[in-house]
Amino acid sequence: MYIFVEAKALIITVLKQNTVSIDLIHMTDKKFVTSSGIEIKETYPDVERTAEKPGEFPFTRGIQKDMYRGRLWTMRQYAGFSTAKASNERYHYLLSQGTMGLSVAFDLPTQIGYDSDHEMAEGEVGKVGVAIDSLRDMEILFDGIKLEDITTSMTINATASILLAMYIALAKRQGADLKKISGTIQNDILKEYAARGTYIYPPKASMRIITDIFEYCSKEVPKWNTISISGYHIREAGSTAVQELAFTLANGKAYLNAALEKGLDINIFAKRLSFFFNCHNNFFEEIAKFRAARRMWAGITKGLGATDEKAQMLRFHTQTGGSTLTAQQPLNNVIRVTNQAMAAVLGGTQSLHTNGYDEALSLPTEAAAKIALRTQQVIAFESGVTDTVDPLAGSYFIEALTDEIEQAAQIYIEKIDAMGGSVEAIENGYIQNEIAAASYQHQLEVENGSRIIVGVNKFGQAQETITETMKIDESIRTFQTEQLRMLKTQRNAENVQKTLDDLRAATRTDANLMPFILASVEEYATLGEIADVLRDAFGEY
Structure with a gap:
């Protein structure tokens, strides 16, 4: 009897703390919209579709005929902190746990072209990534790792040419065949001006350096992805899903046009372009965004003269949404990351990074990095979603939402084209202002409670559960x-x-x-x- 009474009391307490208010249960008057403002209908009629197939233009359903049945996405964990030696130890740990590719995070001085002893580097060395001052650090960073045997992604932009040169120099020292070296540099400076801020030189000079990289790698390091056109940071700055897609593809067009002006062959250099997208919490919107992205990019490249299917394909890396992680009840982030990772896989990503649950508090601890990797492995080997290609194809909702996202993004792209392209749109502040307005609207919704963030503006608790965090020594x-x-x-x-x-x-x-x-x-x-x-x-x- 005592046990029954205690259990009943516990159930009542839990219900009191977590009951969803009655206004959320009776929602007949509520308008349902995605984060981009696209209205979600209660039901969807059958959508007339062309007979699109995976692996065929316009690649809405995926860039490979068999997708994950033939090969899983690359499980690539983003890591880098402190010294090259400390980061090297984390890389060896991740590789031992089943990571299939490395992704290097650089500290802020490295990103904006300052050595660690520069006065501007004070307080920032090794904090948000690894400090790389010279080829000597790069040699330590990859000690015991054969560059010919792995793929490496480097999240670096203004100094991408220098870090890539260091990587190539190290590969030569290892005796690697440069024709076999594969990986990616982000090298997307336009989104830095619009959303992130780690630029150094004026836009036109930066574009010269970027196209020099395109040209050099097409001849010397042909398997290297010379740019990862990034929507990730645009989304982190507060954009909607539609804005992320539109501004990213508009930037992609600017890079295509810059390379064409330099006389490069689109059928060669476009094969080495890749994209980097965010994946946030709105499950179906994110899946539809990825499907629309492939279709739109195929049309853009074809319109600019690409005839080789591989030059028309949009290949992309996904990272789960850093700005969606909460310092409050951080273990909830495991659920958020799982939801986002599943959406990325259902959307057909080529590689994926899953964030650590503690990243709203610090760089991820080893335990958080491991559970983030295990999340991908459980999806890959236990969920069954890899058994068929584009599992949500034909869903009335998904197909209609894919079309609506494409249409909304196209409106933005046409506006940017009318301004003369992304460089001009950034120089006059258009893209930055659109992102800022969306970010402000999102924050208003969180503060007035119309957008619920579990553990933040609803279902809070007094005591948090995470005490161990990563600390970088000065x-x-x-x-x-x-x-x-x-x-x-x-x-x-x-x-x-x-x-x-x-x-x-x-x-x-x-x-x-x-x-x-x-x-x-x-x-x-x-x-x-x-x-x-x-x-x-x-x-x-």
């Missing part, structure tokens, strides 16, 4: 500074200066800058020294 800057001092005493200073002078001279011509950057890197010129040469040549934005 002494890392001292360590990196000492390593830099030693490097400069050991390298050939005359050779370093000559390569930097050659690079400076090349900026005044139409020459491709990548060979000059690679020559500087191989002489152990630092990232900051190379970036400063380009700052002097192009100015800062």
Whole structure:
């Protein structure tokens, strides 16, 4: 009897704490919309479809005929913190747990072209990623890892040319065949101006560097993905799903046009473009967004002259939504990440990173990184969603929503085209203002309670459950500074200066800058020294 009474009391307490208010149960007057404002109807009539097939233009249903039946997506965990040695240890751990590809996070000074000993680097060395000052750090970062045997994604933009040069130099030192080296650099500077902020040079100078990378890699490192056109950070800055899609594809068009103006063959360089999308909480909207993205990109590339199907395919990496993670009740984030990861898989992603549940508090702990990876593995091997291609195809809701997202995104793209393209739209502030307005609207909805965030504005609790977080010691800057001092005493200073002078001279011509950057890197010129040469040549934005 005592047990029964206690259980009843517990049930009543739980119900009191978690009962959904009556206004949420009786929702006959509520308007249902996606995060982009697209109205969701109660039911959907049959949608007339063309006989689209997976692996065929316009690739709505996926870029491969058999999709995950033939090969699973790459489970790629984003990691990097502190020193190159510490990050190397995390990479070996992730590889031992079944990670199929590495994804490198760089600290803020590395992202904006400052060495660790620069005054602007104070307080930031090793904090949000690994500190890389020279080829010496890159050698330590990948110690014991054969670059020919893995794929590596590097989330780097303004200094992408320098980090790629370091990676190529390391591959050469390992004796790797550069024709077999594969991976991705983000290298998407347009979204930096619009949403993220880690730019250095003015837009047109940045576009020159990017197209130099396209040209160089098409000849020297043909399997390397030279840009990952990123909607992820646009979404993190507060955009809707439709805006993420529209602004990302508009940026993609700008890169295509820049490469065409340089005389590159779209059927060659477009094969090495990839995309990087976010996946948020609205399950069906995210799936429809990915399907619409493939269809729209196929049309864009074809319209610009691509005839090779592989040049028309939109290949993309997905990361679950960092801005959706909450510091309150952080274990709820495991559920959010699982939901988002499932949507990414059902949407046909080629690779996937799942966030750690503690990332609203700090960089992920080892335990959080492992459960994030296990989430992907459970979906891959236990859920059954990989057994058929595009499982939600033919759903009245999904097909109609895919069409509506495409139509809404196309309106944005046409506006940007009328302005002269993404560079002009960014320079006049259009894209930034649209993102800011969407972000503001989202925050208003959270604060007035019309958008529920579990554990934040509803179902809260006084005591949180996570106490262990990752902390980065301030002494890392001292360590990196000492390593830099030693490097400069050991390298050939005359050779370093000559390569930097050659690079400076090349900026005044139409020459491709990548060979000059690679020559500087191989002489152990630092990232900051190379970036400063380009700052002097192009100015800062």
